[in-house]
Amino acid sequence: MVVCGDDALAHRLAAELRDVYGERVTLVVPSAREPHRPRIPPPSRALDRATALLGRVSAAMARTGPLPSEAPADGTGEAPEETVRILESAQPDDVALSEAGIAGAEALALVYDDDELNIHAALRARRLNPRLRLVIRLYNRKLGQHLEELLDQAAAVAAQGAGAAGGAGDDDASGIDASTTVLSDADTVAPALAATAVAGTSKVIEADGLLLRAAERTPVPPGRPGDPGLCTLALLPASAGDPASAAHPADAPRPAAGDEGPVLLPDDAAVAAAVGCGTVVLETVSYTGRPVRRRGLRGRGAPLASLFSRRLRWSLAGIVGTVLALAVASWITIGENPVHAAYLTLLDLFAINDPAIDEPLPRKILQLLSGLTGLLLLPVLVAAAFEGLGTFRSASALRRPPRGLSGHVVLLGLGKVGTRVLARLHEMGIPVVCIEADPEARGIALARRLRVPTVLGDVTQEGVLEAAMIERAAGLLALTSEDTTNLEAALYARSVKPQLRVTLRLFDDGFATAVYRTLRAAHPRALTRSRSTSFLAAPAFAGAMMGRQILGAIPVERRVLLVARVEVRGHAALEGRTVGEVLRPGWLRVLAVDTSAPDAPEPATAAAPPPEQEREPAHLVHELGNDYVLRPQDRVLLVATRQALGDLHSRRSRPAGAGARRG
Numbered sequence: 001m002v003v004c005g006d007d008a009l010a011h012r013l014a015a016e017l018r019d020v021y022g023e024r025v026t027l028v029v030p031s032a033r034e035p036h037r038p039r040i041p042p043p044s045r046a047l048d049r050a051t052a053l054l055g056r057v058s059a060a061m062a063r064t065g066p067l068p069s070e071a072p073a074d075g076t077g078e079a080p081e082e083t084v085r086i087l088e089s090a091q092p093d094d095v096a097l098s099e100a101g102i103a104g105a106e107a108l109a110l111v112y113d114d115d116e117l118n119i120h121a122a123l124r125a126r127r128l129n130p131r132l133r134l135v136i137r138l139y140n141r142k143l144g145q146h147l148e149e150l151l152d153q154a155a156a157v158a159a160q161g162a163g164a165a166g167g168a169g170d171d172d173a174s175g176i177d178a179s180t181t182v183l184s185d186a187d188t189v190a191p192a193l194a195a196t197a198v199a200g201t202s203k204v205i206e207a208d209g210l211l212l213r214a215a216e217r218t219p220v221p222p223g224r225p226g227d228p229g230l231c232t233l234a235l236l237p238a239s240a241g242d243p244a245s246a247a248h249p250a251d252a253p254r255p256a257a258g259d260e261g262p263v264l265l266p267d268d269a270a271v272a273a274a275v276g277c278g279t280v281v282l283e284t285v286s287y288t289g290r291p292v293r294r295r296g297l298r299g300r301g302a303p304l305a306s307l308f309s310r311r312l313r314w315s316l317a318g319i320v321g322t323v324l325a326l327a328v329a330s331w332i333t334i335g336e337n338p339v340h341a342a343y344l345t346l347l348d349l350f351a352i353n354d355p356a357i358d359e360p361l362p363r364k365i366l367q368l369l370s371g372l373t374g375l376l377l378l379p380v381l382v383a384a385a386f387e388g389l390g391t392f393r394s395a396s397a398l399r400r401p402p403r404g405l406s407g408h409v410v411l412l413g414l415g416k417v418g419t420r421v422l423a424r425l426h427e428m429g430i431p432v433v434c435i436e437a438d439p440e441a442r443g444i445a446l447a448r449r450l451r452v453p454t455v456l457g458d459v460t461q462e463g464v465l466e467a468a469m470i471e472r473a474a475g476l477l478a479l480t481s482e483d484t485t486n487l488e489a490a491l492y493a494r495s496v497k498p499q500l501r502v503t504l505r506l507f508d509d510g511f512a513t514a515v516y517r518t519l520r521a522a523h524p525r526a527l528t529r530s531r532s533t534s535f536l537a538a539p540a541f542a543g544a545m546m547g548r549q550i551l552g553a554i555p556v557e558r559r560v561l562l563v564a565r566v567e568v569r570g571h572a573a574l575e576g577r578t579v580g581e582v583l584r585p586g587w588l589r590v591l592a593v594d595t596s597a598p599d600a601p602e603p604a605t606a607a608a609p610p611p612e613q614e615r616e617p618a619h620l621v622h623e624l625g626n627d628y629v630l631r632p633q634d635r636v637l638l639v640a641t642r643q644a645l646g647d648l649h650s651r652r653s654r655p656a657g658a659g660a661r662r663g
Helices: 008-019 045-059 094-099 115-128 141-164 169-174 185-199 268-273 310-334 338-349 361-395 416-427 444-450 483-496 509-522 533-546 642-650 658-662
Strands: 002-004 026-029 085-088 107-110 133-137 180-183 204-207 210-217 231-236 278-284 409-412 432-436 454-456 475-478 501-505 528-531 550-556 559-567 588-594 635-641
Touching: 002 008, 008 026, 008 533, 094 115, 107 115, 107 533, 115 133, 115 141, 133 141, 133 533, 141 180, 180 185, 180 533, 185 204, 185 210, 185 416, 185 475, 185 501, 185 528, 185 533, 204 550, 204 559, 231 268, 231 550, 278 550, 310 338, 310 361, 338 361, 409 416, 409 483, 416 432, 416 444, 432 444, 444 454, 475 483, 483 501, 483 509, 501 509, 509 528, 528 533, 533 550, 559 642, 588 642, 635 642
Parallel strands: 002 026, 002 107, 026 085, 107 133, 133 180, 409 432, 409 475, 432 454, 475 501, 501 528
Antiparallel strands: 204 210, 210 278, 231 278, 550 559, 559 635, 588 635
């Protein structure tokens, strides 16, 4: 694997590939001696102030040292890089890529902060090695889709040329995954941050519309059923010091004490028989609180109640009733046609009729009353015009938090990351209140379109968090690009509500670790998470480098389980078999099935749709049942060991005609 980058994401990605997937990595980074590289900014005075503020908070606490049992779950400490080959180069040109061994590499990740630099390097790499799997970091989605199509087409043309040349290399070319995947760090971190707001964890995997997380469960007492979640990924060996395990008889079926690792992917019988063992289960992340009420002028139309106030509506109704009463009185007293009587009343109402000098006394009185009603009608019409204009103006303006709002998430910062997180939270139906200091920020337009309550102001100023109703909120997502702003907002929010769930986006990993330990020690009963964008984005980039079908990895002690999306067509171990028959305890199991594909057969060479394409959520196994027969057009979501997934692809049936083409 080759990783090229100029910021913390490159280092984090190299560590992820080495530690989780066990890959050999060559890291190409700019030389630190160049004045404009790396792009990691030096510690500023703002960061120094934040560090000093954190130090004062630590000194005011009873225990200032880090808790050994409360190490940060994200492992923000930098892993040693001795086993990663580091190559310094100012630009990823042909010389640097060749020296990195691009000709024999399996995958290349281009994660520079400059989109143009990544595009140029991708074009060079595709020309140097058409069989290379590419992962590119871009923020522009539309440009990324066009770039994927272009580079995939170039790889397909090169593969056709190699196949036409014949020879023994045709067999090898048929199994090559020369795909191109364009990812944005803002897009990849949004699901993790949204999951933090819902479930308090950022270790999630997004797959076919589902958010999945692995959770470790402690042993349950005998006779009490445990929660298996979506499925049980592993059985952890019972601790020797666990009193619950000592109370079980010696012949109880459970993992042997001499086992060196967990039991991966057990079947239901093994899970039921394992007594006193901890488990690692897979769960779906979903919001179960009060959903967002979507109000506004869009939809079936604007009702009268949303345009005018109740007092104005009653005023209009009173004037209309008065006019009708005057018209009826004129009809009765004068004896004219009812239509003519109503016409005369309207003329008197708008003061465009001749004075009734020679008319009878009842006619004169009715004319005076109609004129008085017309005088009352004028301010009501003016008020209606102003209220209607104000309603339409407020529809395009930012909403204020409603009075009865509670249990919501306060989102601080509507930049690149905050905009993506806001869209994800809105899709999940989670009530959100945004805070942004810049009225021209990227996410202001999205908040206005989604009718999300937004507070414009500096969060460090007094009253801004109170305006977002932080005292009634369920969590705080501080996602600005300033570490000191995020930290100050978190500290003040905790002073208002100590049990508040807080997630901070911090740039420096060491500073994030110190913040986590300090806040965790100061508020042991509250949930605190400090995350950097590079840490959250690295797993998605690493999974894409392993192949488009790999969605993520779940570490279980010293072993790793891979979550993959696989097309059923062409796999003899999947096609025509039931979900229960596919299950191989210890190796592989099916989590969900995407049945949205049509029944019409597709060509075997059809390319898989890109993973970021919007699809309906896949059906979980418990929704379909173990007797569901997998169709060729289905896509399955698997969790498997690395060996099982490799064996599944190695035994994939060859497309028809491949052997004849070779001959």
